[in-house]
Amino acid sequence: MYQSIFADAQISLTDADGQALQLDGSAELDSSLLAQPETSEQHKTHRLIPAHPYKVQRHAANIRERKRMLNINSAFDELRCHVPTFPYEKRLSKIDTLRLAIAYIALLSDILMSGCDPKSYVEQCMKNGYQSHKNAVWNTSDLTARLSWIRWD
Numbered sequence: 001m002y003q004s005i006f007a008d009a010q011i012s013l014t015d016a017d018g019q020a021l022q023l024d025g026s027a028e029l030d031s032s033l034l035a036q037p038e039t040s041e042q043h044k045t046h047r048l049i050p051a052h053p054y055k056v057q058r059h060a061a062n063i064r065e066r067k068r069m070l071n072i073n074s075a076f077d078e079l080r081c082h083v084p085t086f087p088y089e090k091r092l093s094k095i096d097t098l099r100l101a102i103a104y105i106a107l108l109s110d111i112l113m114s115g116c117d118p119k120s121y122v123e124q125c126m127k128n129g130y131q132s133h134k135n136a137v138w139n140t141s142d143l144t145a146r147l148s149w150i151r152w153d
Contacts, residue, residue, distance in 0.1 A: 076094055083100045085092065092100065111121050 076097055079101055080092055080097055083092075083097065083104050108118075111118050114121055116124075
């Protein structure tokens with residue numbers, strides 16, 4: 001008989017048939033469970049193979065995380081197509097995309113509430129230097145600079 005030096009450890013082993021064996025560290029390990037050479041009469045080995053379920057779980061978690069990140073990046077790419085950008089501008093960062101989208105949605109909301117034509121609303125705002133909309137959520141330097149590049153036709 002063998003006894004583990006780790007009294008509080010949990011040992012997980014798998015035999016050659018794929019049968020999982022759970023042993024507490026305080027349990028005695030019977031020598032019959034240890035690796036035995038295969039003889040001509042025996043067709044199955046009794047050699048124990050350590051199970052690594054944490055590796056399988058980690059791999060599955062990595063795949064889920066990779067898929068999640070691909071979905072998020074795809075959503076950001078789609079959002080970037082709908083916010084105003086400069087023609088020469090490189091790809092916006094995620095945080096800049098979100099900030100610009102928030103400001104742009106606020107502007108579109110104000111346009112809808114005003115009942116005005118979007119082009120005339122923006123032109124009116126640009127003419128007075130956005131003074132009448134000083135505290136508007138959408139009145140950010142990022143968005144106001146881009147408004148002049150938007151084709152409202």
